[in-house]
Amino acid sequence: MTVLSCHGVRKVFGDQVVLDGLDLDVSEHEVVALIGASGSGKSTLLRCVNLLEELDDGTIHLDGEHITDPRVDPDKVRQRIGIVFQAYNLFPHMTVLENVTLAPVRVHGVPRTAARAQALEWLGRVGLADKAYAYPDRLSGGQQQRVAIVRALVNSPRLLLLDEVTSALDPELVGEVLSMIRDLKSDGVTMVLATHEMGFARQVADRVCFLDGGRVLEQGPPEQVFAEPAEARTRQFLSRIIEAGRL
Numbered sequence: 001m002t003v004l005s006c007h008g009v010r011k012v013f014g015d016q017v018v019l020d021g022l023d024l025d026v027s028e029h030e031v032v033a034l035i036g037a038s039g040s041g042k043s044t045l046l047r048c049v050n051l052l053e054e055l056d057d058g059t060i061h062l063d064g065e066h067i068t069d070p071r072v073d074p075d076k077v078r079q080r081i082g083i084v085f086q087a088y089n090l091f092p093h094m095t096v097l098e099n100v101t102l103a104p105v106r107v108h109g110v111p112r113t114a115a116r117a118q119a120l121e122w123l124g125r126v127g128l129a130d131k132a133y134a135y136p137d138r139l140s141g142g143q144q145q146r147v148a149i150v151r152a153l154v155n156s157p158r159l160l161l162l163d164e165v166t167s168a169l170d171p172e173l174v175g176e177v178l179s180m181i182r183d184l185k186s187d188g189v190t191m192v193l194a195t196h197e198m199g200f201a202r203q204v205a206d207r208v209c210f211l212d213g214g215r216v217l218e219q220g221p222p223e224q225v226f227a228e229p230a231e232a233r234t235r236q237f238l239s240r241i242i243e244a245g246r247l
């Protein structure tokens with residue numbers, strides 16, 4: 001079953017065409033990694049899917065519903081699509097539990113008790129139950145990012161978008177976030193992630209999509225794209241990454 005379907009997506013900033021007729025379908029339980037040079041539009045695509053950017057052309061469907069139709073309420077859609085950014089942006093004056101339940105209660109109208117129960121269940125599943133009443137400054141960066149991921153999961157979204165979620169972390173903290181994402185994958189969470197870390201893409205993705213020229217130039221299982229890229233542009237991108245010691 002197709003969860004996400006992007007068709008002919010075009011996004012222009014000023015005179016810069018960032019996405020140029022991009023097509024991408026994501027199946028239920030699939031984990032798709034977007035890779036590509038800095039500025040190739042990975043974040044922009046995730047922001048378009050979460051309706052944080054308006055499309056200049058094309059359509060996006062979620063579970064068959066046309067969500068980029070202007071009549072659609074973006075808040076209703078965002079209840080079904082979780083997004084996590086590089087900066088975890090937890091509110092420092094709120095406990096972990098308050099941070100995690102804020103949007104479901106305030107924005108999406110979920111009753112407080114139901115939101116708390118769901119939040120506590122998720123925190124337990126990811127090994128953070130004992131942090132529910134802690135304030136963010138008591139947590140490591142890795143723990144804070146895991147809380148931010150839980151915050152995106154509390155509504156049981158159909159799709160989870162992860163934008164460079166390990167980039168701000170010290171190397172020794174990356175592992176715990178990766179391991180959480182692997183657990184989510186085992187739980188069947190459908191995810192699209194943008195990353196500079198090819199090791200991350202290799203470890204969690206079912207499919208890697210290389211963005212170039214505003215489209216998906218090449219895609220396939222990580223072992224195929226990384227070992228035998230078909231396109232010259234992909235080979236060039238990967239060889240630079242290998243030179244930088246990041247593959």
Ligand SMILES: Nc1ncnc2c1ncn2[C@@H]1O[C@H](COP(=O)(O)OP(=O)(O)OP(=O)(O)O)[C@@H](O)[C@H]1O
Pocket residue numbers: 013014016018036037038039040041042043044045194196
């Ligand atoms: N709100 C905006 N206004 C103007 N230009 C923007 C805006 N958002 C993104 N861009 C431009 O669009 C291009 C694509 O940016 P985007 O962040 O999507 O790329 P990316 O592949 O995620 O890059 P990175 O790997 O560096 O995060 C960049 O040139 C960026 O400067």
